[in-house]
Amino acid sequence: MSKPTKTALELPEIDASDINKYLSSQDSFQLEMAVCNECVLEGLKSTHGGTYIDPVTNKARQFDIRAIAENSKNFPQKFMRLAIECKSLKKDAPLLISRVPRSKEESFHEFIYSANRNLSNLAVVGSGTTVRVENQIYKQGQFVGKAAVQVKRNENNGTIISMGDSDIYEKWAQAISSAHDLVYHSIDAWRMSGSTVCSMVLPILVVNDKTLWAVDYALDGTQTGDPTMIEECKYYLGREIPSEDGKMKYMLSHLHIVTRKGFRNLLIGLKHTEGFWDFLFPKFALLKEDVSPFSR
DSSP, rough: OOOOOOOOOOOOOHHHHHHHHHHTTHHHHHHHHHHHHHHTTTEEEEEEEEEEOOOOTOOEEEEEEEEEEEESSSSEEEEEEEEEEOOOTTTTTTTTEEEEEEOOOOOOOEEEEEEOOGGOOOOOEEEEEEEEEESSSSSSSSSEEEEEEOEEEEEEEEOOOOOOSSSHHHHHHHHHHHHHHHHHHHHHHHOOOHSSSEEEEEEEEEEOOTEEEEBBBBBTTBBOOOOEEEEEEEEEEEEEEEEETSSOOEEEEEEEEEEEEHHHHHHHHHHHSSTTTHHSSHHHHHTTTTOOGGGG
């Protein structure tokens, strides 16, 4: 005797009120618009939406936002290139970051030095070089993110359970892929500007306010205190990006995970913190390049 076939559950049609409910609670586009507007208000050159070729899959992908902060008053020109992705989270399903003290090996950032090397009497004409700066903006011993998971209440008994990390990971993977593209642009940035250019590429994930939490651990695994709501977390990546010709490698040391308010504070720091650009591109690191204009 054949089993009766299951019929699909008939659901009501979606109307405007249903879409409004979705937009008010889950839509990331509103968050993207707000973040892009913050960039504009702080004077950054920004692009909302666009496509690029993913270097891993070789397929076209779309980015949320790209923004550039610059300090071009002095030689060399300096740029902070931001690859920003947005994820709308709800307060009842926040992101929890587990953090530990940052090790010495993780306490660094890199930037790309792009110059017409022929001006320096070197053999290679027009190339990028990776410069590593240790223990400057990412200090040894500060807490750094190492694991991330979304949590929510179990609908049956109200206990806190994990939603996993795949949804969040997919979003910050997009930020990293977009950062790949910005690295490629940075290597030959001198061609567009006609001058020597230093660029730091930073992937950023923005979530809604009051949806980011952290719990800190000592190196022996002991929890050091209660979980706290935060506005920014620096998450260690250690992701190496080779240049298209394979001659240079750039390391994305950290991903910044921020709330909307945390992102606003980050931009204010970029524009108004005294000595900020010297922390990103310290003179002692630039002097290692041994380029003649620095000896002036």
